[in-house]
């Protein structure tokens with residue numbers, strides 16, 4: 246079962262427009278422009294308890310850079326610099342160190358606030374950061390044993406419809422339609438194809454497969470996919486280990502006959518896929534490469550791999 250509606254821990258504080266305020270004060274007006282039209286950008290970032298008991302945010306700079314880029318794509322004027330937002334994320338966790346001793350999920354969001362209404366309106370951008378405790382996005386069992394996915398009847402939008410380098414609030418309606426369709430049909434996650442019929446990404450994750458020759462493939466960044474930070478982490482870890490990764494398009498049936506498959510994402514981390522459209526993938530168990538990637542990823546985020554220590558920002 247999906248755990249996307251998992252319990253949201255009520256933290257003490259949030260950061261909104263430059264101020265630390267109480268959780269219950271984090272409200273916006275009903276006339277907020279983004280609420281009506283979806284003009285917002287956001288990030289999902291995880292902080293992990295490291296092996297030495299500290300708290301470290303994984304690839305914080307890259308996430309905030311993507312937030313700035315997403316806003317730039319939308320012509321959404323950012324009232325804060327990248328450095329100020331990086332600092333605000335760290336400070337938000339530092340102020341709630343005990344609450345988040347075990348780890349945290351950070352959600353910065355920037356959106357067009359209230360003022361004028363209508364599609365041509367340009368109102369001041371509001372920026373907020375919340376943090377909560379979010380467990381395994383596709384469930385602990387999914388992380389361990391793999392999940393069941395279904396190719397969606399919804400298509401990932403064309404690159405000239407979706408701004409694919411942006412993590413844009415309104416674009417998630419497409420993801421939600423696909424996710425709900427899959428869950429209502431009894432699957433854990435949806436896989437979306439692009440307008441040409443090639444595999445793009447899951448509703449909130451990037452996709453990797455290992456074919457029977459042991460070749461690792463993931464759709465290229467010219468596909469309508471988010472440039473996932475976990476995707477790039479995994480590509481780097483695999484290539485550093487001497488394995489070849491091909492960034493190429495592939496068809497849905499390539500997944501059916503794959504040896505292994507896994508999803509990557511900040512929320513979903515490294516989640517093996519054991520079945521697609523009722524076809525067992527490989528042995529139906531997380532494969533050797535999937536397990537290697539998952540183990541390595543968790544060692545990296547927990548500060549156990551010196552080589553990748555530069556990806557961690559300690560709180």
Ligand SMILES: Cc1ncc(COP(=O)(O)O)c(C=O)c1O
Nearest residue numbers: 449450451471473474475510511
């Ligand atoms: C549509 C989509 N694809 C891929 C990803 C994975 O991106 P990342 O690894 O940066 O979290 C996400 C999650 O943010 C997403 O929402």
